[in-house]
Amino acid sequence: MPKNEYVPLFETRQVKGRILFRSVAASIFLAICFVFIYRVKFLPAEVRAERLSWIGLFLSEIWFSFYWFLTAVCRWNSVHRLPYIHRLSQRFGKELPGVDVFVCTADASIEPPCMVVNTVLSVMAYDYPPQKLSIYLSDDGGSELTFYAMVEAAELSKTWLPFCNKFKVEPRSPEAYFRTASEPVDVKEWGLVKKQYEDMRMRIEATTKMNRIPDHIRKQHKGFREWDLGSSKHDHQTILQILIDGRDSNAVDVEGNPLPTLVYLAREKRPQYDHHFKAGAMNVLIRVSSKISNGPIILNVDCDMYSNNSESIKYALCIFMDEEKGDEVAFVQFPQNFDNLTRNDSYGSSFRVAQKLEFQGLDANGGPCYIGTGCFHRREALCGKKYDRNYKVDWKKLNHIKVEESAGLLEETCKVLASCSFEHETAWGKEMGLVYGFPVEDVVTGLSIQCRGWKSMYLDPERIGFLGVAPITLLQSLVQHKRWSEGHLQIFLSKYCSLLYGYKKIPLKLRLAYCPYNLWAANCLATLYYVVVPCLCLLKGISLFPRISRLWALPFAYVAFSHRAYSLGEFVWCGGTFRGWCNDQRMSLFKRTTSYFFAFCETIFKLLGYSQPAFVVTAKIADEDISERYHRELIEFGAASPKFDILATLAALNLFGSFGAIKNVILDSKIIDQFGLQILLCLVLVTINLPVYQALFFREDNGKMPTSVTYKSIILALLACTVAMY
Numbered sequence: 001m002p003k004n005e006y007v008p009l010f011e012t013r014q015v016k017g018r019i020l021f022r023s024v025a026a027s028i029f030l031a032i033c034f035v036f037i038y039r040v041k042f043l044p045a046e047v048r049a050e051r052l053s054w055i056g057l058f059l060s061e062i063w064f065s066f067y068w069f070l071t072a073v074c075r076w077n078s079v080h081r082l083p084y085i086h087r088l089s090q091r092f093g094k095e096l097p098g099v100d101v102f103v104c105t106a107d108a109s110i111e112p113p114c115m116v117v118n119t120v121l122s123v124m125a126y127d128y129p130p131q132k133l134s135i136y137l138s139d140d141g142g143s144e145l146t147f148y149a150m151v152e153a154a155e156l157s158k159t160w161l162p163f164c165n166k167f168k169v170e171p172r173s174p175e176a177y178f179r180t181a182s183e184p185v186d187v188k189e190w191g192l193v194k195k196q197y198e199d200m201r202m203r204i205e206a207t208t209k210m211n212r213i214p215d216h217i218r219k220q221h222k223g224f225r226e227w228d229l230g231s232s233k234h235d236h237q238t239i240l241q242i243l244i245d246g247r248d249s250n251a252v253d254v255e256g257n258p259l260p261t262l263v264y265l266a267r268e269k270r271p272q273y274d275h276h277f278k279a280g281a282m283n284v285l286i287r288v289s290s291k292i293s294n295g296p297i298i299l300n301v302d303c304d305m306y307s308n309n310s311e312s313i314k315y316a317l318c319i320f321m322d323e324e325k326g327d328e329v330a331f332v333q334f335p336q337n338f339d340n341l342t343r344n345d346s347y348g349s350s351f352r353v354a355q356k357l358e359f360q361g362l363d364a365n366g367g368p369c370y371i372g373t374g375c376f377h378r379r380e381a382l383c384g385k386k387y388d389r390n391y392k393v394d395w396k397k398l399n400h401i402k403v404e405e406s407a408g409l410l411e412e413t414c415k416v417l418a419s420c421s422f423e424h425e426t427a428w429g430k431e432m433g434l435v436y437g438f439p440v441e442d443v444v445t446g447l448s449i450q451c452r453g454w455k456s457m458y459l460d461p462e463r464i465g466f467l468g469v470a471p472i473t474l475l476q477s478l479v480q481h482k483r484w485s486e487g488h489l490q491i492f493l494s495k496y497c498s499l500l501y502g503y504k505k506i507p508l509k510l511r512l513a514y515c516p517y518n519l520w521a522a523n524c525l526a527t528l529y530y531v532v533v534p535c536l537c538l539l540k541g542i543s544l545f546p547r548i549s550r551l552w553a554l555p556f557a558y559v560a561f562s563h564r565a566y567s568l569g570e571f572v573w574c575g576g577t578f579r580g581w582c583n584d585q586r587m588s589l590f591k592r593t594t595s596y597f598f599a600f601c602e603t604i605f606k607l608l609g610y611s612q613p614a615f616v617v618t619a620k621i622a623d624e625d626i627s628e629r630y631h632r633e634l635i636e637f638g639a640a641s642p643k644f645d646i647l648a649t650l651a652a653l654n655l656f657g658s659f660g661a662i663k664n665v666i667l668d669s670k671i672i673d674q675f676g677l678q679i680l681l682c683l684v685l686v687t688i689n690l691p692v693y694q695a696l697f698f699r700e701d702n703g704k705m706p707t708s709v710t711y712k713s714i715i716l717a718l719l720a721c722t723v724a725m726y
């Protein structure tokens, strides 16, 4: 091979199964056309109630078809990327760029310091030159418990990092490693390191339990003095402590190797200033890190997302540093995987199909969204730089910038960058850094980066890059989806709507591909209609679908069946189980009727100026009996919530509807022809809701439906049935 021939650092391949996907999509499209023809042709002319319900159903079907069309566009092409890390090391050797890792935490009571420490240790232990690695923890909880945990992490890293390097252990979160490793790599050292970790964990957990730091520990580090003034979570000065200064020749592990830099940061918080949640935290991190290490690549992870693959940085660099295609890439997104999922994933948290297939589609269309965690950014792009075609990075030059100030001086000079007033009348939160004002700051930021001309890419290596904690109760999951769908809808209704904002900036396909996500919440109306009206019409004797003896029933059946069968096929192909798929279907129904519905309403309130932005942080721990039920895959209802009122009422309604229908069929079997499809729809809904009935009527544990919800839902459902029948 000639010497200067370009050898790519990564390759792009078409995802298999495109022809199957396209043929199924085409056939579904055809069937949808027939459904529409039927709806127009047979629209009932006379009876008012009948005509109205029919029109409503038709509108819902138009919506579903439109939505389906968007998802099909998003998936029409899809690619995956194959990085070659050995080529990276061969080509760049020691000239690798600095990487700054940002870990965000917000609340020590639901994000245990011990978990944060594990995440931090896992990213400190990346297989990457430690002099080029800096880890920043942003603590929006401003908690000395978390600070203490970080002091401990700095200490443990001195044995943990050499241990990881020596034995090439994976994963590099000590907790996950000792939980999953089957046999000790080296009995003696294994035992020693394990004991050190266990001791540290016990010390941290003890302080967390006491909710305060005992005096003898406070004396160990000057940083604790910052809490002497008596600060609260929402009102405190900036706390910045460089726990390990990577430049310091004394900062070495037990074997004398250098350690990565480790920084604790709690930005200033004052009640009278908006802090913009995670987006605000990230922007402070960007500024502070620019003074301390200024790595040209930034990795962002949530505090529960430990690194599960010590080579992820190198994978991402294969994209950024590729001579031909790398310079236009602003961020490289890894999927969001979880390590606390049960076999059948009761709450559909795995995003299996989305992450194995949809994101590849986005990648082919111009780039995946930024999803907040497991994402590598090019610092310049994140800070607002526009891409232009002559942009070419000189990685070598980037490496020769040196910071001279001492750690102590840096701690003082950087404080102003983390103060509440710093951003006043600047472009931060608008054109610079993460965008403010949306509960999904990540997605809107990714979009705005892409609209500045950059591309993004998706990497899903065989060994999972990051593992986090998925919600462990139904309510938490629904609350999380409410935040997401609300954030997305707000983006859609703002100036950042991909269709308009991206006009002439990103390809039409990418503009369209954002829509299925942005419009999650908008699904609620059509779904609620489909869940409520056919059932009530059944009781009233209004037929909404073609007779099953007629050919017109075929397209309806085909759309429903093939669409779901294909989805099941994909789900299993992506490694899911049949029951997992059923759970996923149930969750998508639950999300649509509750999370999306509330998100939809709240977005309207917000547009009218009635509600404040919020970010409900997902709890990463739970009581023992809750987590025991989670592992038994029992759906957790437990607490009273308006979301459960809705779920239970809809479930009861369809149950009564089915009872009514079965009674009528027994009295007169001929109606099965006329109402066949409608009865089937009700029965499918009843099947999906089986766990709800169980929670309403049969369960005895603390996770059953609260009695108040049971009564409310039965009364409401009965009322609705009565009104429908008379």
Ligand SMILES: O=c1ccn([C@@H]2O[C@H](COP(=O)(O)OP(=O)(O)O[C@H]3O[C@H](CO)[C@@H](O)[C@H](O)[C@H]3O)[C@@H](O)[C@H]2O)c(=O)[nH]1
Residues within 6 Å of the ligand: 104, 105, 106, 107, 111, 138, 140, 276, 277, 278, 281, 301, 302, 303, 304, 371, 372, 373, 439, 440, 441, 442, 480, 483, 484, 487, 615, 616, 617, 618, 619
């Ligand atoms: O005021 C805040 C609120 C949250 N966080 C952190 O943001 C992260 C995400 O919060 P979490 O409650 O875990 O939300 P998830 O729904 O799991 O997060 C997903 O969705 C969020 C947007 O809704 C993104 O910010 C996240 O990166 C993405 O993983 C966590 O590390 C928090 O500590 C802060 O730093 N400051």
Ligand SMILES: [Mn+2]
Residues within 6 Å of the ligand: 302, 304, 468, 469, 618
């Ligand atoms: Mn999370």
